[in-house]
Amino acid sequence: MTEIWLIRHGQTDWNLARRFQGQSDIALNQTGIRQAYSCADKLAKVNFEAVYASDLLRAHKTAEIISAPHKLEIKADPRLREICMGVWEGQFFDDVHSKYGDSLMEGPRDPSQPRVEGGESFFQVAQRMSAAADDIANLHPHGKVLLVSHGLAVAVLFCLARDIPITQANKYIPDNTAALQINWPKI
Numbered sequence: 371m372t373e374i375w376l377i378r379h380g381q382t383d384w385n386l387a388r389r390f391q392g393q394s395d396i397a398l399n400q401t402g403i404r405q406a407y408s409c410a411d412k413l414a415k416v417n418f419e420a421v422y423a424s425d426l427l428r429a430h431k432t433a434e435i436i437s438a439p440h441k442l443e444i445k446a447d448p449r450l451r452e453i454c455m456g457v458w459e460g461q462f463f464d465d466v467h468s469k470y471g472d473s474l475m476e477g478p479r480d481p482s483q484p485r486v487e488g489g490e491s492f493f494q495v496a497q498r499m500s501a502a503a504d505d506i507a508n509l510h511p512h513g514k515v516l517l518v519s520h521g522l523a524v525a526v527l528f529c530l531a532r533d534i535p536i537t538q539a540n541k542y543i544p545d546n547t548a549a550l551q552i553n554w555p556k557i
Contacts (some may be wrong), residue, residue: 372507373514375416376524376550377436378543379429380405385546388463391520392455392489395427402428402546406435409547413516414439420510422502423518424450432547433518440516449502452520453495456488481536492526492536499527503554524550531556 380402384391398406409432418440423433425446433444458466470486478485481492499519506515519527525542529535531552534542544550 371512371553371555372510374503374506374527374552374554375413375418375514375516376528376544376552377409377432377516377518378521378524378546378548379424379426379432379518380409380435381546382428384460390455390458390461390463390466391428392453392459393426393451394459397427398431402432403435405547406432409549410436410439413549416516417514418442418516419513420445420506421516421518422447422450422506424448424452424520424523426451426520429518429520433516436518436547437516442516447502449498450517450519450523453492453522453526454488454490456484456486456490458486458489478537492522492539495523495526496530496536499523500530503527503530507554528552 380398382396382402383399384396421433421437421442422445423430425448437444478492484491521543522539525539526536528542528550529539
């Protein structure tokens with residue numbers, strides 16, 4: 371069993387403005403950089419044997435900062451990207467809420483269906499995140515691994531590991547640079 375520390379990337383200007391980022395490649399802002407350094411300080415004494423990150427800039431930069439004290443190479447993996455938000459990407463939360471209502475802003479009723487045109491379903495995110503976690507666990511079967519990704523992607527993997535329905539994943543989205551720990555594969 372592999373111990374995986376799930377970290378959501380640091381803050382971006384789009385987080386601050388309450389815009390859907392999805393798979394748009396948005397950089398960290400100064401607060402996000404400070405958050406990553408603070409997280410690095412907190413995790414400096416944790417003995418990680420590997421670091422994996424989404425290939426999107428905000429997650430990869432967060433991983434670079436956090437992993438610096440460990441002197442570990444970051445393994446970028448596009449399967450660790452955030453959910454694709456289709457036509458919602460770049461839009462403000464309030465505008466989407468006004469246009470689509472409460473039901474689409476919450477977790478999906480059917481996790482196999484995308485909530486938005488051109489987007490991914492929660493099930494698709496769960497498939498790629500669990501496949502990445504399986505590969506990581508196979509490479510580090512008894513190790514401690516740092517995985518830096520995105521809010522919903524992290525929450526979906528957390529739900530899978532804890533036997534929580536993925537339709538509830540929105541409730542488990544961590545704050546920027548907050549750590550969640552899971553064991554994978556789940557027991």
